[in-house]
Amino acid sequence: MGNCCESAANFFGPQKNTNMRVSLPAVCFVWQIAMIVLFGVFIRYDEESDAHWIEYRRENNITSDIENDFYFRYPSFQDVHVMIFVGFGFLMTFLKRYSYGGVGFNFLIAAFGLQWALLMQGWFHALNPETGKITIGVESLINADFCCAGSLIAFGALLGKVSPVQTLVVALFGVTLFAVEEYIILDLLHCRDAGGSMVIHCFGGYYGLAISWVLYRPNLHLSKRHHGSIYHSDLFAMIGTLYLWMYWPSFNSAITDHGDGQHRTAINTYLALASSVLTTVALSSMHQKRGKLDMVHIQNATLAGGVAMGTAAEFMITPYGALIVGFCMGIISTFGYLYISPFLEKTLKLQDTCGVHNLHAVPGMLGGFIGAIVAAAASESVYGREGLINTFDFEGEFADRTPGTQGGFQAAGTCVSIAFGLVGGAIVGFILRFPIWGDPGDDNCFDDEVYWELPEDEETVPPVLEYNNHMIHKQQEISESNFSVEQS
């Protein structure tokens, strides 16, 4: 099989150099050593994870260890962690010969990105100006996972077309851009976006799409043989889908306010997700001439309700409001997979392997605007006086903000995230076009063979068929020669 690939490559020109032996280890080592140094200079435990907690607790009249933020957030953190590594990871195993790359590079990007995220987010949000140190706790870990999610979404658009070193470049810039846009949106504009419709999904989606657009491969059809799923690869991908779907209420509620904030966010997300399953199934079935369902839609569009509730889920959107959001998002996302993606590929030359446009970019953007509308509609009668202040954090310099103004800022925040995604992605895309990154040739995409040592006995069918066809051909030749011998 290796031979066959190489000969195909030779046919279309010299094969690209995909040797990672120097660049990948170099990047990993340099990066990890830099992290150690920077962590040594900057990162310390916060008061809740430091051994001085026992004294801190007494001084602050905290009655019990259970008041430690760990117990409020750790279960949600673990759910988010599963979404990042198993959810995103297995969702990207759907390609027949790129499952190692899907789950493995996802693992690499996230482990690489979360360290940089702790630093970047720390500098912007948790730097103690006196000591010059960043202090971290369980909420920082959740935020670091969130920050990686943006880059993993971008990776979804590039799946199968980039080298591992390129994925690390995507993560490096992705995390950096994320921290900046998050600072602008959450701190400067004082938006609320606990589940990250804007800062995670909208940004990550457009970031990935912009990169992919710059990296357009006109001859990608040469890799067509690997561009599809097989029965069991789609089943592996369902593991990813289901973990994303089930744990999304934890994703959106992981860093919302203690008490009713986390509680309400989980309920709203749960309902929106249920609703988007039904409209996804409906649209998927309507499209096929015999009403058959398409795994691509079930794997992806069912999640759109969770994406779109990332901003509004902590507001009093009401349970039926959550159902309506899920209803619309299931339709919009499935519609995107059916019509928009092929259209974008044809007209805009946009190759989006996982369809992040339909699952993250658009639902994230709409989620930002839904959040703006729900925020603008907030009132003291619905939230209670204290509830309103609490939910939107109308305190300090923002004490005189009205819900209407807040809505405007939320909408502005969404635009910021789109701008950061598109501009940042375009720049990163150009950086990735330098011919030094070891990306695969157009005829060699979506193939684990390039970056992974594969087991010798392969199980997939195509090589078997090839082998047998080969034997049968040989056999035919024998028969034919046989035939000719006879005739002579």
Added chain:
Amino acid sequence: MGNCCESAANFFGPQKNTNMRVSLPAVCFVWQIAMIVLFGVFIRYDEESDAHWIEYRRENNITSDIENDFYFRYPSFQDVHVMIFVGFGFLMTFLKRYSYGGVGFNFLIAAFGLQWALLMQGWFHALNPETGKITIGVESLINADFCCAGSLIAFGALLGKVSPVQTLVVALFGVTLFAVEEYIILDLLHCRDAGGSMVIHCFGGYYGLAISWVLYRPNLHLSKRHHGSIYHSDLFAMIGTLYLWMYWPSFNSAITDHGDGQHRTAINTYLALASSVLTTVALSSMHQKRGKLDMVHIQNATLAGGVAMGTAAEFMITPYGALIVGFCMGIISTFGYLYISPFLEKTLKLQDTCGVHNLHAVPGMLGGFIGAIVAAAASESVYGREGLINTFDFEGEFADRTPGTQGGFQAAGTCVSIAFGLVGGAIVGFILRFPIWGDPGDDNCFDDEVYWELPEDEETVPPVLEYNNHMIHKQQEISESNFSVEQS
């Protein structure tokens, strides 16, 4: 392959119409719109998930946000959620060509059913007579998941033999019946059944069996080629098994009393499950002439201990009592798979794809009676005076109940659940016999081809063999013609 199926169908009469293009989208849309309207009229956040919580907390002297029920129950909720979607879903992927249907329709049923469950259970348990509203919180989400479990169990008996629209009908009636029998058992009879041996497993099992009995297919042997597992489909099913097994302590303890109630339930369930693994392995090995283990038993009967502890786990059954329950259930369930299921299929014409009779119906029923016995044996010396009142909720109009009486009511509750399952299932079965639901023909069962768009390059062996045989035959013909040419 499509051609071959069709020709087979033609041989046995006109193929059934399995086109879902109108009915499935119609049901999904109508249902989801109805849900939005009903949620709009009825469903609101409860005081712990409403933005007024901050005021409610102060008024009720709740000292900390950690007292919000969210923190008592959310981790268990997420475990239950995983059991419903990954546990049940992947357990049903064991068939070689129905894995999409197993995990996909399970997903659809649950997302469809949980919305209806919030309404049905709300009307019976959480309707505020003054406002006319149902208020929901994390406990409602757990109950909604539980309610779906009944219908998913029923789906296990029907796996591969029904259309997606039929599964939705099963869920619609299943959730409705569940809410009514639950109201009778928990509210009117005042039974305790936190883990649902009676209301979930016993009801769900008999409900599914009754439907399957009415839908008997005399010619199901025509689908024999798809009725079995392959190596990797059994491994996917083990994902489901293990998640059910591991999280069952959360299932049984999710809605038990705060404090010792949840704690004790988890311990008892953990022990019963461990014990049933050993007796399942023992019996499975004893049955085979070389002592080999059967994956069907490992996948299913190991879970019977958890099913049977659904009622008694919150009582003071003692740790060794839990082990005894698991011991017996592993034996009974494996015995069921070995002898009872084949017997029922032969004599009662009962086709039970997943063997829910042995995993849910019988262990659930026995669990109900075990609960009755343990309740009847309760005493103040074991529970403490307050503990007894607390555990059995002997308060209000039930203040003068004795453990003995309670035991009688528990037993009566089990009978109610069986009756609801059998009668309800029979009625739903007759409804599903109308020739309008698009179910597959007898020769077309257990086949994802019917309701799913499958990847073109299939990986399973039979088509490969077929293809090769085809080539070899062709080749043989050439040789033979060759031979005849010679001879002439």
Added chain:
Amino acid sequence: MGNCCESAANFFGPQKNTNMRVSLPAVCFVWQIAMIVLFGVFIRYDEESDAHWIEYRRENNITSDIENDFYFRYPSFQDVHVMIFVGFGFLMTFLKRYSYGGVGFNFLIAAFGLQWALLMQGWFHALNPETGKITIGVESLINADFCCAGSLIAFGALLGKVSPVQTLVVALFGVTLFAVEEYIILDLLHCRDAGGSMVIHCFGGYYGLAISWVLYRPNLHLSKRHHGSIYHSDLFAMIGTLYLWMYWPSFNSAITDHGDGQHRTAINTYLALASSVLTTVALSSMHQKRGKLDMVHIQNATLAGGVAMGTAAEFMITPYGALIVGFCMGIISTFGYLYISPFLEKTLKLQDTCGVHNLHAVPGMLGGFIGAIVAAAASESVYGREGLINTFDFEGEFADRTPGTQGGFQAAGTCVSIAFGLVGGAIVGFILRFPIWGDPGDDNCFDDEVYWELPEDEETVPPVLEYNNHMIHKQQEISESNFSVEQS
């Protein structure tokens, strides 16, 4: 295929008797009945899971049910539970034809071992001298799971080469030895080892290696055809890897101190794991001539950071200290897979199927020594006066211990665990050499066929190729005879 194996066996002498029909059920039944009797005599609920809790709570001025240890530890317990059954289980599915054995026997060992662990650990740690009873709660369940982990690690070294009865013997002695060494290390030497670098990983690793060394099979190359992975078996193994990786922070923090203890442990483990991913990738890529990654390293060495932080994670190792540990462990573990394991197999005759030497034995041992160094370096200025006492439990008879002394005892504890592993393993190995256990022949290892009823239609490629080659040969013979007919 069965036939082919049998004929191969005949070729190398009489096939071993692998019939489990008597021994496996006998062991399971006897054991489970013994457990029921012993639990009946010894095991009771502790005060937090007993129905008297409501009175206990009042008497001890516990203000809320949320103070029940259940709410501090249950989420971590469930994560540990997943690691034991899905993590270890699926990690061992990587062999192409031993996935059932990997996940199935792992399930059996753990369910068998955890009951014995509750007793053994109870006798040593939780026996009430007045009542003669052991009381159990959620922390006991976590410890029982931990105790099984030691035996599961040992099973990793033996994977594919032992019978199910032998695995139970390994677990029986493994749990017993574990409880004794744990008592010596934690109680007598007063070491801290919450995440078990010493008591779990170091002990379990050397225990398994010693057994494997005694059971050396000189003709194991006869099973070479099954000794490897296929594409999808490696993907199943990644499920195990990722769950171990994600939940390791819960593993290490599950039984550390409430409050800052659990919080800090989770952060440190999270960081060490992230760091070891990067160095694993770097080394794996450096080794291959085209820089390709090896799934064996990604599946295993990425976890070494978690293993090595089992002791030190609860100390104030600092975030960058955690990164450094992970950095080194990724390198050491990958290096082990590349060079040490082949060397040990060649020189020491050590057959270590899963490479537990590189993932558990060495990182566990080093983790013990790292813990010793970090403990010795502890100071009041870093921990605070109370924090130091609290973290190292310098109370009662250990009130006058200094950090320096503690470091010495920690190092001694590591040596104890190695000694127990090696000596205990050697003894168990000799016991397992008696020819009564039904282990497979040298030509029959790594094959599920021996102990599992497999589906008839196998999906793997080799039989297909065999079948086709057979047909093609037949065909060739026809052609050849054809040819000869002609010529005559």
